[in-house]
Amino acid sequence: MVGTQSEKEEKVSLELTEEILQSMEVGMVFRDYNCRISSMDFHRTSSYLVTASDDDSIRLYDVSSATCLKTINSKKYGVELVCFTSHPTTVIYSSKNGWDESLRLLSLHDNKYLRYFRGHHDRVVSLSLCSRKECFISGSLDRTVLLWDQRAEKCQGLLHVQGRPATAYDDQGLVFAIAFGGCIRMFDARMYEKGPFEIFSVGNDFSGANVVKFSSDGRLMLLTTTNGRIHVLDSFRGTLLSTYNVKPVSSNSTLDASFSPEGMFVISGTGDGSVYAWNVRSGKEVATWMGPKTEPPVIRWAPGSLMFVTGSSELSFFVPDLSKLAAYAGRK
The missing domain is CATH 2.130.10.10 (YVTN repeat-like/Quinoprotein amine dehydrogenase)
Structure with missing residues (x-):
């Protein structure tokens, strides 16, 4: 998409780190959309x-x-x-x-x-x-x-359900989650009619649920809410690991977020159109990409790749900038 074939192969072989995440920039944009x-x-x-x-x-x-x-x-x-x-x-x-x-x-x-x-x-x-x-x-x-x-x-x-529901299957298809009313309810896909086998609270955040997702290994979950919060939980114990606060979205918008492929980072849109990235283990913000839009972008990380895509009124592909990585390696 951007750069030579050897550069692409080098990108794929790299393990995602904070430095790689911070180097990522828009490599290509499709601007032929008329709407969001x-x-x-x-x-x-x-x-x-x-x-x-x-x-x-x-x-x-x-x-x-x-x-x-x-x-x-x-x-x-x-x-x-x-x-x-x-x-x-x-x-x-x-x-x-x-x-x-x-x-x-x-x-x-x-x-x-x-x-x-x-x-x-x-x-x-x-x-x-x-x-x-x-x-x-x-x-x-x-x-x-x-x-x-x-x-x-x-x-x-x-x-x-009692409210706006957010739903997600885990990667194995054995469990699905339904989030609403400040809680995530966990169901066994084979015996869902018996009700949830676990109910996880996300603290005192009772605002509407936007999206709920599992990490690719199924160990983590994230929930975004209408008041601009992104909660990350242990999907086995329900322990709330971290909460990230961004600008709340309007009632007509959806706050989206995505795990990186190995689950080490969370990327999210926000109410002012910007994109943020956090380290799941430390909970700290590690990268920001400012956006000119007022709507939160839809975000997806490409499976098994060092690339994520955002969608607003245009479709943007974010990839590592190899020159920035080379400069960083030189400083070290």
């Missing part, structure tokens, strides 16, 4: 990235060649959240039209709907796919969380 990017997702095993935008478009990128492969418009239904299935050109996405809250299984290859998932009666605000099985969960402002099988149109399970 509302969601994006990396495919787990390919080099593909998919984005959803408020201009009702879904775009597929090949990160390895830095090209936009396809743009598909969803003018009739709108689009807000999008996630890859196990197939690199098949996605599930949520509507944003106010009259049809169905989820859709879409083939990006030939722009065909493969299945509709009907059951929610208000806007879907959380969507998480299981990486090991063909199932997923969705959370809605109708105060329900629905469990789905990609092969069936009707939901396989229903859970009631």
Whole structure:
């Protein structure tokens, strides 16, 4: 994407450190969006990235060649959240039209709907796919969380919540989390109907839940809330390890955050459009990238790569600046 092939290989072989994180800069930007990017997702095993935008478009990128492969418009239904299935050109996405809250299984290859998932009666605000099985969960402002099988149109399970829910599967697909009302509820995916097997508190933060995520090894969790806080917890004990405070977001925005691949760092947007990075072990802020936007960007770290991507009214790829790293090594 930026630099020679040998430079790319050197980047991949480097272990992420604070110095590498601090050196990261925008390597490339796609500025052809007319509206805010509302969601994006990396495919787990390919080099593909998919984005959803408020201009009702879904775009597929090949990160390895830095090209936009396809743009598909969803003018009739709108689009807000999008996630890859196990197939690199098949996605599930949520509507944003106010009259049809169905989820859709879409083939990006030939722009065909493969299945509709009907059951929610208000806007879907959380969507998480299981990486090991063909199932997923969705959370809605109708105060329900629905469990789905990609092969069936009707939901396989229903859970009631008290507030806006944030949902996430762990990497193994054995556990899923539902956050709302200042707590994270942990469910065994095989026996969810028995209720949560653990309930973790995040202190006195009872504001609305934005996103909940597991680290790739499943040992950590993060929760972002509407009052501008990012909580990191031990996912086994529920111990609150650290809390980071950023500028709160508006009621129409979502505070997003992402673990780095090995779980050592958390990167997050903020209400003024900036991006921050923290060291999970020390809890200290280690890097800041100032943004000109007033909306918090959507953030995803590329799996197994020294690259993260932010989406606001443009799509920005952050990669290490090798010249900065060489200068740092020289000073040492």
